[in-house]
Amino acid sequence: MLDVYDGDPTKTVRWWSGPSEPPRVCVWEITLKCDLGCRHCGSRAGAERPGELTLEEALDTVKQLAALGVREVTLIGGEAYLRDDWVDIASAVTKAGMACTMVTGGYRLDDFRIQEALAAGIRRIGVSIDGIGATHDHLRGRIGSYEAALDAARRIMATGRIGLSVNTQINRLSLPELPALAELLVEIGASAWQVQLTVALGRAADRPGLLLQPYDMLNVMPLLARLKRTVLEPGGVQLFPGNNIGYFGPHEPYLRYGGANGHAWSGCLAGQAALGLEADGTLKGCPSLPSVDYGAGSVRTSTIEDMWRSSERIRGLGARTRSDLWGFCATCEHADRCKAGCTWTAHALFGRPGNNPFCHHRALTLAGQGLRERIRLVERAPGVPFDYGRFEIIEEPLDGEEGYQGGLEELAALATLLGAAGSGVWSNAGLRAATAKTAQPRRREVAP
Structure with a gap:
């Protein structure tokens, strides 16, 4: 994930908003x-x-x-x-x-x-x-x-x-x-x-x-x-x-x-x-x-x-152009400029770029329709550097219950370590409650 700036590390505002020749x-x-x-x-x-x-x-x-x-x-x-x-x-x-x-x-x-x-x-x-x-x-x-x-x-x-x-x-x-x-x-x-x-x-x-x-x-x-x-x-x-x-x-x-x-x-x-x-x-x-x-x-x-x-x-x-996008991003009003956002995020989720659910505009649009998206792991990563598994997108009611999949044991252990007076991490009870119910999914979307 790259944040590109102008090469002067003494500056505090160093954003560049477009491509470069040569790379900066x-x-x-x-x-x-x-x-x-x-x-x-x-x-x-x-x-x-x-x-x-x-x-x-x-x-x-x-x-x-x-x-x-x-x-x-x-x-x-x-x-x-x-x-x-x-x-x-x-x-x-x-x-x-x-x-x-x-x-x-x-x-x-x-x-x-x-x-x-x-x-x-x-x-x-x-x-x-x-x-x-x-x-x-x-x-x-x-x-x-x-x-x-x-x-x-x-x-x-x-x-x-x-x-x-x-x-x-x-x-x-x-x-x-x-x-x-x-x-x-x-x-x-x-x-x-x-x-x-x-x-x-x-x-x-x-x-x-x-x-x-x-x-x-x-x-x-x-x-x-x-x-x-x-x-x-x-x-x-x-x-x-x-x-x-x-x-x-x-x-x-x-x-x-x-x-x-x-x-x-x-x-x-x-x-x-x-x-x-x-x-x-x-x-x-x-x-x-x-x-x-x-x-x-x-x-x-x-x-x-x-x-x-x-x-x-x-x-x-x-x-990448609009024709390379899929899912929500293919029909988004910002598609020609955004091109589905971060390539790293999309590829790590779906094995290909072109559809990125971690978008505020997208979340707001769906919320206006009473909906939200949740990702769920369907295939685990092989265990080598820069590897990834495979996730699906589930579209569900905006007020659906949390549905985390896996990885909860260490979260619960940390909540126990910090205790009720910790610095804001969810309690064991909260974690259990979050995984006890899952809203009925309306649609699932995976990379073709």
Whole structure:
């Protein structure tokens, strides 16, 4: 999921609303090795990816990105700092004239590594915080990861020379804690907050009960707008909704573009303004896309420029038209501009793009008809990096009962851990009640 901006990490408003030639940003997974075990990790990070690029190959990749005209390289993992030569790669990016940024879980981001990042020219670091206390620890798969992330954020701020942003996944566990997180970001001095929906890819595909439902957009979008207006803007924090949250609802211009006239969602920018690069050299139009379906080739066998300019798996992402859409999106009034929103979200649900139920406009339209949509898992993921299962869409009465399918044991366990005085997570009784009844479905929709 790519949020594309102009390459200046010192700015707080960096949105671009259209395609680019050449790509503006490359998000580069330099290793799949990770010191956390996130329950929503799309790449199932942990061990190194087989055949990760050597330093020599990585440095050549930096040269190719610079020659292509990329303005910013964001280093991710896994956990980028677990690669022994990560500083060499970051330094090379900076010396090549590109802005170098970094996203981290922050578990072992101590003063020494922060000083290494500073010396390498990194001027912005995004720290992932997915909840308060035990919620974050549970989602990130390691006790103490919340305090470590907060400590890393404060150490970054203490440099006075590296900008701090925070990234948050919105799901069943983190949603009730967004107000508390907003206040926390103001307290620690973050300049930006990127929020995105948890998508049914990788480990998240194993936990469908963790995912939001499409009708939750009716609550998520107004909540984000309220937090921006009452907490974030007064506190100096810019809100950046991810490209898988949208679209065309009444809060869209204010949330995504700060209320500027004439700005609206203009479609997924994967493969148009951005690139994703895996640790083994596989190039994609977005780092979050399933590799088996969207990998354009490897830097070991093709040049980045050739893949960018000629690969159908990259260039084809921007060629989608209304005729490629299906379901609700095919008949939507915004279809020609929106093109079914985020490719990553749709493909992870249905094995193909072109129909994205996580849309505020769509939820509002259906609600006006007394209806809502719910997704249900019908085929499990195989258990490899960037894998996905298969979901169906059920259209049902707007006042239907909750019908989560699977993944509830750990949600119930966390509710027990936090207790009645926890930070907003549903109780065991609430979870049981939510799964006890399911409204009669009216129609089911799966990808042909």
